[in-house]
Amino acid sequence: MESSDSDLRRFERLTPFKIREVLIVSSPFDHYVLEESGHLSELISQEYSELNLTQAPRFIHSPNAVDAIALLRERSIDLVITMLRIGTMKVHEFAQQVKSIQPGLRVVLLAYNTRELATLREGAGLDHTFVWHGDSRIILAICKLMEDERNVHHDVERGDVQVILLVEDSRRFYSSYLPILYRMLVKQTSRLMYEGANLLEKNLRLRARAKILLATNHEDAMLHIERYSKNIIGVFTDGEFPTKSGNRKSAGLDLVKEIRSRNPHMPILFQSKNSELAEPARALKTTFLHKESSTLRKRIQYFMEQHMSFGDFIFRDETGEEICRAEDLRQLRDQLIEVPIDCVGRHASRNHFSHWLRTRTEFGLAAAIRPKKLDDFEELEGVREFLLSSINDFLAANRKRQIRDYSAGLEKVGGFQKLGSGTLGGKGRGLAFFYSKMPDLGIAERFPEIDIVVPKSMVVATDVFEEFVERNDLGRFASDNHNDDEVRSAFLAGRFKEEHMAVLSKILEIVDWPLAVRSSSLLEDSLHQPFAGVYDTHFLPNDHPDDKVRKKQLADAVKLIFASTYSKKAKSYVAATPNSIEEERMAVVIQELVGSQHQGLFYPLISGVARSRNHYPVAPMKAEDGVAAIALGLGVTVASGDRCLRFSPAHPNRLLQLASTSSALEQSQRKFWALKTGIEQDIDSQSLTELMVSSDIAIAEEHGRLSQIASTYVAADDRVVDGIARPGARILSFHGPLKRDSFPLANILRHVLKTCENHLSCPVEIEFAVDIKENEGRSCFAMLQLRPLLTIGAQYEVEMSHLTSENLICQSSLSLGTGVIDNIKDIVYIHPQRLNRLKTRDLSEPIERINAKLSQQNRPYILIGPGRWGSSDPSLGIPVSWGQISGAKAIVEAAMDDIHVEPSQGTHFFQNIVSFNVGYLTITSADEDVDWQWLDSHDADYEEGPLRHISLDGDARVLLDSKAGKAVIEKPTQAAD
Known part of the structure; x- marks a missing residue:
């Protein structure tokens, strides 16, 4: 069973057409009326924000048709909304000119009232006509309807999205009805999303919401029904509308009969001012709603929840009485075990399960279930077993990539967990993104002999920081001028909320490996101005025999990272940006430290940084080949600019630093960083950095760690030979992974950098660690950090030829x-x-x-x-x-x-x-x-x-x-x- 992420990959390709720029053509007075209750752009942006929709369109105003035509010749527009008073040009003439300049551009007429429209007809350049009721949300509805009309065929074909059909010819009614319908649709879709969904997933799932189509006559309605019959989940129809046969009075009932002949169970809301149509409509198993009902909104919401599967899944008996209900997929699974088998069969025969899943945008699971018929099973119990097995497989696949909130009992599972309800911060966000996307990158399949991992991690979210600062009155350090020692002391004296401290303590009852405790601030590693190296990182051996000491060290490490938010270094950095230190919030990543133990020191064989863009390529290297810097031991060596080895993942054998014996001796790494372990005395919290030690590479040779990464300088021959069999100065050439491919480091980096760049749509930088097992166990490549890499800006020449x-x-x-x-x-x-x-x-x-x-x-x-x-x-x-x-x-x-x-x-x-x-x-x-x-x-x-x-x-x-x-x-x- 595929996880919901296979759906998300499809969702990324949905809604290819988005309205970003809208040209409004109206007289200055009409435009003032549109904005009378406030600035139109602000009102629409607020509406988009409330509905969690992506970026609201930008509105451009032209006071007359001539000005609008001139503007359309100069720039591309996604939608034109015109009013009737647009200067000397008639609105139909204007619409036709628009089409001649930008063919395919939608032109919508917005009128003040139906009297203005008495002599107008659609066509001749006009795609739709709407009536202004004084509610700015009509603009949102127009934009969304135009997007849906353009995207529906693509999205149904590529993503199997659902369709809601509105059949209505009254311009006044559908102009007031569509804003209600869109708002309810988006809110209902958002409410039903998978609980673990992050912001990215929610935005992607909103792309897969049901599309709304408007038909104003019988022929258009039937065209949509024939084209999208398998995807229509509900029909809202008027009782009377135009037909070619002229049978306007019975048009609604005739349409329902045609739908019923194709789909006896299609949810249909029949709307009319004519109460005489209520009985025949109900006889056709539709829900009747009077158009002037005072409870119109509530009735629409009830219809969507009860009949279109936007609410709970309700198990019913043969009389329609409720047996039980399920709010989410886990409850559905649990209830499936208990309900009578004839109830399961009844719902399955009417595709209720797949229908309910599709409203939740779980199309992969729905597609796996829907093709099955009752006749495919020897007995009804087989249906129950199939449904349970499908749901359990789906949930298991999701667990492997979901960023889960901390829960007692989950510690042994490992993976990626979160403490708190706030954000993950920049570092945590990048790490979580890679973790959730790792199955899509194809790394495990490409390098089956290597364990490609994100170390077991827990992110302490930003709300824990906010609560800690407020509880201990530490906000004053954001603005007051205190030295760093004062700030650290005050934070170390602070107390965590009891439940937060309980979680940190609980973790250490299970976790017995060394830990890296890393900063992950709100602004750190942001897309627009990423922070780097501004805040603290602490490493903990986590091996003290007294559990109280271990817990205190972990809590203090988190507190010290909190304190670094208000350090002198951080304040000076933030002061040089458009941000304010008061806006900064700190999350913390608690992560398994990658490496192995050697005589009281813990460190990885290789750590490094790689970038998908090389700013200084030397031929035959190209900028897009990227660049990597690696070192023996912990990554402090590379991040702080000490001696390390730089290479292009596309050309791992071309090592410019080792081009001559003199440069090799001069630039080779001499010391490495490691974490001291086995220290039984208590370490002062202010001195956690003393747990880090810089050692000569000769120590690593004593540990037996240099055979694959060191070469030897043979002075008698003035040459460098791979390996450490001969006496002589050691040169860290990393010949094993780079020349002999004993570990496919360059290939892994090329693959990871390329796929991550594609997923982020910008150059990237990663931090990683490698531990190679020569004799027993599997070698490991661990992803420690993923951040967007700011590009340098537009490439252009500057004239310098006149300078001497x-x-x-x-x-x-x-x-x-x-x-x-x-x-x-x-x-x-x-x-x-x-x-x-x-x-x-x-x-x-x-x-x-x-x-x-x-x-x-x-x-x-x-x-x-x-x-x-x-x-x-x-x-x-x-x-x-x-x-x-x-x-x-x-x-x-x-x-x-x-x-x-x-x-x-x-x-x-x-x-x-x-x-x-x-x-x-x-x-x-x-x-x-x-x-x-x-x-x-x-x-x-x-x-x-x-x-x-x-x-x-x-x-x-x-x-x-x-x-x-x-x-x-x-x-x-x-x-x-």
């Missing part, structure tokens, strides 16, 4: 960013010849002070320095955090005098450069050096050792040619002269 080196502070053939950055009067730089690489840490604090001063004065600046900015390895560059340089609009990484340093791709620091669209220039050996002499010729506003801050008389400009990857920083005009 005398005009430039520096130029780069390896840059990131796009366009022109001007109005820069400040430059902060570090001169490489005056830099002592052993004292780079000493420069972080004065740089932070300069940044704070310039940011406060709203003075953006250019930052220039040797090596890699933001590296945690001080020998590779200046170890600043993002918040310490957040005011820089362009960053230059100049060459170091004695070593070559790779650009920062893959680090959190680099992600922030992209997120803020900061110009990023790397000075390579092919470029002319920075004009240090020109910089030194200016008086310094501040100077400390190699660090200088200078103010310019004129404006420096940064020119970024994103198409060629080139950039220059231009001196102020007067200085160049």
Whole structure:
């Protein structure tokens, strides 16, 4: 049995036509009347929001037909709504001109009252006519009806969606009726959705809601019935409407008879002002409703719930009396076991089960059940067994990919759970998305010998953070100026809600493996401006012999991540965005740590980051081939910019860092991060980071971990050979997975990056860990994080041919960013010849002070320095955090005098450069050096050792040619002269 996710994949292809731009053509006064009760766009947006519909259309107003025609020649429109007073042009003439400009564009007439329509007819360019009753929801109904008419054939064919047919020729009545019907349909569909559905799933399922079709005469009604007979779930029909035969008076009854001859059980709501039609309508087993009934809305809702299966499933006996009812699929399964077998047979023979499932958009399960007939089973008990088996298989398939709320008894199952009712945050959201989509990515089938997993995870949702902050009066730290130690102490002193603490404690009764406790804030890893490396992560050995200590460490780790929301670093980061720190909410991901135990240290063999786009490809590599950075041990090495190995998943054998023995020795990883285990003494909560240890790779060799990932430098031959059989310096070349394919790492990364990019519709970045089992057990590839990767922006050229080196502070053939950055009067730089690489840490604090001063004065600046900015390895560059340089609009990484340093791709620091669209220039050996002499010729506003801050008389400009990857920083005009 397929899970509901097979339905979701189909739903992604539904509703291909969406109305996004609506042109309203009316006199200024008529437009004012439309908006008399408020701004039309706001009212429609509010209605869309209340119904959980996707983005509301944008409305454009033209005061007359001539203006509208001119606009239609310039831009594409999805729908035209016109009123009668549109200048000198007649409405039919206008409609015909619209069709000549944009064939297929729907034109709808909206009139104030039926008297205006007395002399008008549809056709001649007009697709529909509606009457304005003073309710803006008619605009929503018009938009949705036009979408349904365009999409119904596609959606029935591709998604087996259902259809509701409204047969009515009174413009006044259907204009007031359709808004009611649409609102009820969407609300009922939303109410019936699977309880575990997330926002994405709900939006996809709303695409599969029943489509409404309007027929204003007998012939159109029969056309719809013949075309969609298997998918129509209900008919709302008037008693009288036009027919070719002229039998208007009996048109409704005649239509019902034709429907009954095809489908004796079709739900039909017969509506008329003529009470004399009530009895003959009821005789045809329809529900009669007087059009002027004061309970019209309630009667429609009752009809949809009781007759169209939008309510509970009601088991009835042969007299129609209720036996019992089921609200959801689990209750349906439970009731199926208990009800009499003749009741099961009666409902099955009338397709009630599949009908009820389809209203819940569970088309896969409905399709599996509906083709079966009673004659297919030797006895009725076989029907019951088939239904129970189908439902149980369906529920089991869903459990494998559903993000479940925490429930006692679920801990042993593993998977992905959630504590709280709030959101999962950015990191949790990406991880949950991958977890739920993993069966669709085809990874398990492609790599059957490898366990591809999302580590067992629980997300503490944002509402737990909000409750904790409010309960302990910690909101003051969002705005008050406190140091980080004060914030952490206050949060550690706070108390969790009793039921939340009980859940954290309960987890540790089952979980006995090391844990990673990661931040997952509301704004973190967002699509528009992803945060990276701003908040805390803590690793816990979770092996203390005293359970109270383990529980306290877990609770404190969560509290410390909560506290990092209001840290100095986080505040400085958020201050540089359009967001406010008061808007930030923190979720926390508690996750099984991937790796294995070795003599008191726990770590994976490989951890890394991979991106589906490479900003600095070197031929034959291409940008779309992506790039990966990997290291031995925990992922801190890669994220913080320490020495690691970079490669293209499409070209794993081309390792530029190992192109020569000198570069291999210079750039190879020397230390790795691991988690200390087996510590019996209690660790102070403020010192949880001390559980992490950086060790020499020789320790990993003692653990027997280097055979597949290390090569050896043979000094006598000045060459590097794979393996560690010979004595010599170890080079972490990862030859096993990359050259010998002992573990298909490159192929897995290519597959995961490509499929994730397709699912997110944008470039992506992933964090992962690998543990290779050489002798026993299965090797594992674990997905730790999935985030959208911000693109650099439009690719366009910037003219630079007029510039000479005398005009430039520096130029780069390896840059990131796009366009022109001007109005820069400040430059902060570090001169490489005056830099002592052993004292780079000493420069972080004065740089932070300069940044704070310039940011406060709203003075953006250019930052220039040797090596890699933001590296945690001080020998590779200046170890600043993002918040310490957040005011820089362009960053230059100049060459170091004695070593070559790779650009920062893959680090959190680099992600922030992209997120803020900061110009990023790397000075390579092919470029002319920075004009240090020109910089030194200016008086310094501040100077400390190699660090200088200078103010310019004129404006420096940064020119970024994103198409060629080139950039220059231009001196102020007067200085160049």
